[in-house]
Amino acid sequence: MFSKILIANRGEIAVRIIRACKEMGICTVAIYSDADSEALHASLADEAFCVGGPLVRDSYLNTAAIITAAKYSGAEAIHPGYGLLSENAEFAELCKENGIVFIGPSPDVIRKMGDKDEARRTMTAAGVPLAPGTEILKNAEEARKEAKSIGYPILLKARSGGGGRGIRPVHSEAEMETAFMSARAEAESAFGDGAVYMEKYLTDVKHVEVQLLRDCFGKTIIIGDRDCSVQRKNQKLIEECPAPTLKEEVRIKMHEAAKKAADAVNYVTVGTVEFLYDGNENFWFMEMNTRLQVEHSVTEMASGIDIVKWQIRTAACQPINLEQQDVNINIHAIECRICAEDPVDFKPGCGTINILHIPGGPGVRFDSAIYQNYTVPPYYDSLLGKLIVSSKTREEALRKMRSALSELVIDGIVQNSELFLDLLSEKEFIDGSYTTSFLNDRGHKK
Numbered sequence: 517m518f519s520k521i522l523i524a525n526r527g528e529i530a531v532r533i534i535r536a537c538k539e540m541g542i543c544t545v546a547i548y549s550d551a552d553s554e555a556l557h558a559s560l561a562d563e564a565f566c567v568g569g570p571l572v573r574d575s576y577l578n579t580a581a582i583i584t585a586a587k588y589s590g591a592e593a594i595h596p597g598y599g600l601l602s603e604n605a606e607f608a609e610l611c612k613e614n615g616i617v618f619i620g621p622s623p624d625v626i627r628k629m630g631d632k633d634e635a636r637r638t639m640t641a642a643g644v645p646l647a648p649g650t651e652i653l654k655n656a657e658e659a660r661k662e663a664k665s666i667g668y669p670i671l672l673k674a675r676s677g678g679g680g681r682g683i684r685p686v687h688s689e690a691e692m693e694t695a696f697m698s699a700r701a702e703a704e705s706a707f708g709d710g711a712v713y714m715e716k717y718l719t720d721v722k723h724v725e726v727q728l729l730r731d732c733f734g735k736t737i738i739i740g741d742r743d744c745s746v747q748r749k750n751q752k753l754i755e756e757c758p759a760p761t762l763k764e765e766v767r768i769k770m771h772e773a774a775k776k777a778a779d780a781v782n783y784v785t786v787g788t789v790e791f792l793y794d795g796n797e798n799f800w801f802m803e804m805n806t807r808l809q810v811e812h813s814v815t816e817m818a819s820g821i822d823i824v825k826w827q828i829r830t831a832a833c834q835p836i837n838l839e840q841q842d843v844n845i846n847i848h849a850i851e852c853r854i855c856a857e858d859p860v861d862f863k864p865g866c867g868t869i870n871i872l873h874i875p876g877g878p879g880v881r882f883d884s885a886i887y888q889n890y891t892v893p894p895y896y897d898s899l900l901g902k903l904i905v906s907s908k909t910r911e912e913a914l915r916k917m918r919s920a921l922s923e924l925v926i927d928g929i930v931q932n933s934e935l936f937l938d939l940l941s942e943k944e945f946i947d948g949s950y951t952t953s954f955l956n957d958r959g960h961k962k
Contacts, residue, residue, distance in 0.1 A: 633711070668687055736775050811851055
């Protein structure tokens with residue numbers, strides 16, 4: 517096992533990893549930017565190094581400075597968290613070249629699954645169901661031709677990256693050229709790769725993802741599934757574990773498909789396979805996330821499994837010694853992402869937190885890096901924290917979440933907790949029938 521780990525991230529996920537390491541007896545090294553000198557993760561770690569200016573490209577993406585900090589501190593491994601460098605194959609390769617373990621899958625696996633076009637081909641060969649789609653499109657003319665064959669609406673999707681960027685829905689031939697150029701330009705800007713491909717745009721579907729853990733000896737276990745269908749701009753807002761309306765026979769097939777995906781690329785450590793589900797018998801592979809997910813916490817609450825600790829153990833090539841083949845989940849958990857943003861137009865904000873009150877009680881968890889009088893900087897993701905609750909039934913979990921949201925106070929900045937109180941009271945959410953169109957449809961109704 518590692519004796520010292522550098523956390524190449526910030527905010528709540530850096531704090532979460534530091535806590536796991538402390539419980540495992542592992543020393544921690546934090547990195548921080550000029551803007552994060554007062555950040556919680558920098559004070560909680562055993563050591564901390566400033567790696568650059570406030571912009572992420574100057575600090576949290578400054579690979580040379582991060583590697584230097586790791587080597588100077590004697591860290592044996594680097595945990596990238598989520599976002600930033602977590603799915604960067606070149607950084608994983610750089611760690612390897614410098615004798616540092618990258619806590620994640622191999623660079624080759626990151627490349628294969630990060631290239632959505634290659635991932636589709638790999639999943640097809642493994643027998644995992646996919647939605648109709650294409651390989652990389654040369655130009656808008658080819659896109660129009662393929663769209664006629666598949667049938668509108670379609671989605672143009674970036675080959676690289678994630679976070680909802682480089683994705684454009686297209687409903688008619690008249691929209692194609694503008695959408696194609698826009699998707700390609702955004703992909704080039706965000707990921708340095710303007711290649712896009714096409715998939716059938718599946719509407720009124722659920723976004724369900726399967727959490728898996730696989731060790732270097734080839735043992736794979738499934739740690740449940742999550743419904744992540746409540747989204748805005750392709751970014752998740754609410755997650756539930758397990759997915760509440762997933763038919764049991766489909767759940768079994770989906771879990772088996774996730775195992776096939778992991779086996780196909782000889783995956784190691786924590787990963788997530790994402791599917792679209794039509795509510796009946798059909799589901800389709802969307803992508804594989806080769807990292808720790810933001811929403812791992814809701815699965816931890818439902819399963820009782822510390823996913824971060826197991827990610828570290830399997831990265832150290834320790835075998836999975838859980839007795840069961842898969843984890844049976846008998847309670848229900850719900851997670852709301854509390855963000856510094858306007859709940860109407862989702863415009864991000866910043867400022868100083870004057871009053872902070874965090875709800876508590878059995879089955880209530882708040883993963884965050886904020887504190888009273890903390891100033892939220894304008895340079896980073898708007899996530900303030902994740903409020904998670906668990907209970908024996910979904911109905912009880914809903915009541916508990918409403919109570920927790922009512923108790924949460926974050927005064928001094930605009931944040932979205934009141935939005936969740938509204939969403940959790942909607943009929944579609946209460947009965948679990950909501951889909952990825954939920955927020956858009958709700959806006960039209962209002």
